Amino acid sequence: GQQLNQSPQSMFIQEGEDVSMNCTSSSIFNTWLWYKQDPGEGPVLLIALYKAGELTSNGRLTAQFGITRKDSFLNISASIPSDVGIYFCAGHVSNFGNEKLTFGTGTRLTIIP
Amino acid sequence: EAQVTQNPRYLITVTGKKLTVTCSQNMNHEYMSWYRQDPGLGLRQIYYSMNVEVTDKGDVPEGYKVSRKEKRNFPLILESPSPNQTSLYFCASWEGGSGYTFGSGTRLTVV
Numbered sequence: 001g002q003q004l005n006q007s008p009q010s011m012f013i014q015e016g017e018d019v020s021m022n023c024t025s026s027s028i029f030n031t032w033l034w035y036k037q038d039p040g041e042g043p044v045l046l047i048a049l050y051k052a053g054e055l056t057s058n059g060r061l062t063a064q065f066g067i068t069r070k071d072s073f074l075n076i077s078a079s080i081p082s083d084v085g086i087y088f089c090a091g092h093v094s095n096f097g098n099e100k101l102t103f104g105t106g107t108r109l110t111i112i113p
Numbered sequence: 114e115a116q117v118t119q120n121p122r123y124l125i126t127v128t129g130k131k132l133t134v135t136c137s138q139n140m141n142h143e144y145m146s147w148y149r150q151d152p153g154l155g156l157r158q159i160y161y162s163m164n165v166e167v168t169d170k171g172d173v174p175e176g177y178k179v180s181r182k183e184k185r186n187f188p189l190i191l192e193s194p195s196p197n198q199t200s201l202y203f204c205a206s207w208e209g210g211s212g213y214t215f216g217s218g219t220r221l222t223v224v
Contacts, residue, residue: 033212040217040218041217041218042117042203042205042215042216043156043203043213044215045212045213048212088156092212097163097167098163098169099144099161099207100146100161101156101213103155103157105153105155106155
């Protein structure tokens with residue numbers, strides 16, 4: 001099955017720094033989603049993007065849906081300790097009733113004291 | 114509270130011993146799906162169900178079965194587990210434009 005190319009794989013930053021991560025695909029998606037996974041939990045939706053070129057914010061998070069529908073980025077400003085976790089991008093296509101999400105491989109964010 | 118509930122959270126079993134991971138959602142969603150998560154591979158779809166009695170294969174269905182006899186429940190069945198099915202499993206239901214609601218996961222180890 002297809003996967004998205006997500007980078008970087010891991011990030012080590014200091015509290016207060018800004019963070020940027022992105023995903024690219026060879027296929028077009030109708031919707032891009034960004035999820036965060038805390039240890040021992042399932043992924044939780046952060047931001048959903050529905051239109052090519054769309055730029056959406058959710059608090060300190062900003063994400064954009066690439067104009068070609070094949071990429072997206074997520075920025076986190078002024079990181080805080082609770083931002084630690086794994087971030088996944090996901091592209092959505094509705095295909096004959098299958099609401100399938102194709103996930104990136106994840107970006108593990110660590111905040112250095 | 115709207116949620117997807119999986120059980121058990123942790124399971125260690127031996128090769129070949131049939132097991133079932135249960136999944137239940139209280140949001141009356143029609144669409145449900147199972148994913149497995151492996152290091153470096155992200156989440157991959159195992160099976161999905163568009164409604165009661167309607168199920169189909171995802172990207173990695175080999176070695177798994179599912180059933181959907183009622184809307185709220187979508188169990189994942191491993192008839193003869195093997196070590197390569199050691200993984201973290203997530204059940205999810207679809208909320209339309211808001212994406213999936215995921216369960217908290219089941220960590221399965223097959224020895």
